[in-house]
Amino acid sequence: MAGAPRLLLRFEGLALLAAATVGFHLTSLSWWLYGVLFFVPDVSFAAYGAGPRVGAVVYNALHSTIGPALLAGTGLLLGDARLLGVAAIWAAHIGFDRMLGYGLKYASGFSDTHLGRIGRPDHAQADA
Template identity: 70%
Template sequence: MAGTPRTILRLEGLALFTIASVAFSYTGLSWWLYAALFLLPDVSFVAYGAGPRLGAMIYNILHTMIGPALLIGIGLFLASPLLLGLAAIWAAHIGFDRMLGYGLKYATGFSDTHLGRIGRDRAGA
């Protein structure tokens, strides 16, 4: 992944991070909660201890917008600032990762992502 598509995808990540962070501010929840939970989806790295296939699957489940979108829907239905805030933190984390070039993982290894190869031996990234 290089050139204009790479730039657009990273800007898209920045937009998601920014919008989700602003949305969090409207929940009235503590920024300490935001700080404490922001990196929580990265606990999924532990699943790589069981192998790259399971690691990629767990990582991808926690790094797609499906979970936050469902949580937003439930939060809106229940009028729950807590659920909306948790969804915003989760979405902000995903946007931040995308902004930095971290994409969804392939089962071939942690460095192989839908946004291109990451790490020291990346090509064109």
């Protein structure tokens, strides 16, 4: 992933981070909650201890916008600002990760994402 599409996807992540953060503000919940919960989806890294296939499934489940969208929909139906706030924090985290270039994972390994390979380039392969 390079060039204009890469830049566009990074800005898309920034837009999600910003919109979700504003959405959280509109819930009038405490900002300490935002700070405490923001990196909770990253506990999914621990699933890589069970192997890359399991790790990718768990990571993707917590880093896809499907979860926060369903949670936000439930919050709207129930009129529950807490659910809306948690959904906003979750979405903000996903936007933050996308802004940094972290994508959904493939089972081949943590560094293989739908946005391209992350991490330092493998100089042995680059020199080949």
